[in-house]
Amino acid sequence: MEFVLLTAGQNNFMVSETETIGLIAGGGQFPLLVAKGAAAQGNHVVVVSFKGHSNDDVHSVVDAWKELKLGQLSKLIDFFHENGVTKVVMAGTINKPKAFDIRPDFRAAKLLFKLATKGDDVLLRAATDEFESEGFKVVGPHVYVPQLLTPAGLLTKRAPSEIEQKDLAFGWKIAHELGRMDIGQCVVVREGVITAVEAIEGTDAAVKRGCTLGGKGCSIVKVFKPGQEDRVDMPSIGLKTVQEMKELGATCLGVEAGKSLFFDLDKSLEFADKNKICIVGLTSDWVQS
Known part of the structure; x- marks a missing residue:
């Protein structure tokens, strides 16, 4: 095992072990950011990607x-063992409808056969257990990109209106209940009415459906599922969703702080401020205030 000196102040240094990180990469920019972040911390990085799903x-x-x-x-x-991987990280999206076309090998089929349900959390917990049974330590991707964690509190210039604040609180409650059932992480709300819940289609499609049904003035709430495995499936949001909110007439976004990832946060906030969209990093204290 190698060691790398990392600067910690002007004249102080700390020693960090260099490890080989096995990155399981889905789609989007996230795997690329995680790979760069892990390498910047002095680690070797090897990656497994998937045909039709991953960002090459x-x-x-x-x-x-x-x-x-x-x-x-x-x-x-086998690939991870051959390359001396010690830690496994999962990052990026998998197209869920396409995933129905999966042709599992014997080991994957055996794993799937044991599961009573096939929700995201159940599948990811099973995968985590399988990797750890092989001696790998599964770690959360946010370890390598902590700057992506959603900050708490009001993030935009405009605060939520009284109606929006009530919708955020209501959406928070409903989204957490849905999460307990391992269904989805996101809901769309309009004046106390749930117009969409996220299922297999993903956040952007759920937002489009909910805003189409609810009309202008919808609020979107995305949370961390209670009991969710935060090492492998943190909720995420980004500039694309905020831009779609503007096109669809949605006015407020609440994302659970500290337990979600916000991509392109600065650009998202700049765009939101320009278009009078409110964004809040939600906590239980904020919702109850």
Whole structure:
């Protein structure tokens, strides 16, 4: 195992162990950011990506990579062992409708057969247990990109109106109840009426459906599922969603603070302020105030 000196103040140094991180990469920019963040901390990074699901840009910033089909669990584990991986990180999106076309290998099929349900949290917990049974330590991607965690409190210039604040509180309650059932992380609310809940379609599609049904003035709430495995499935949001809110006439966004990832936060807040959209990093204290 190698060691790297990291600066900690003007004349002080701390020693950090260099490890090999096995990154399981889905789509979007997140895997690329995690790979860069892990490398910046002095780690070696190897990646497994999936045909039709992953962002291939991540291949250019890692030490080794392998592209597999979704469900090839044995080959994934073998690749990590061959490259001396000690920690496993999962980052990025998987197209859920496409995932129904999965052709699992024997090991993956055996794992799936044991599960009573196939919700996101159940599947990810099972995957985590499987990796740890092989001696890998599963860690959350936010360890390598802590700057992406959503800050708490009012993030935009405009505060929520009285109606929006009530909708955020109501959405917070409903979204957490849905999360307990491992259904989704996001709801759309308009004046105390739930116009959409997120399921397999994902956040952006749920927001579009909810705002189409609810009309202008909808609020969107996205939370961390109670009991959710934060090492492998933190909720995320970004500039694209905020831009779609403007197009759809949505006026307020609440995202659970400290337990969600906010991509392009500065650009999102600038866009929101320009278009009078309110964004809040939600906490239980804020909702109850």
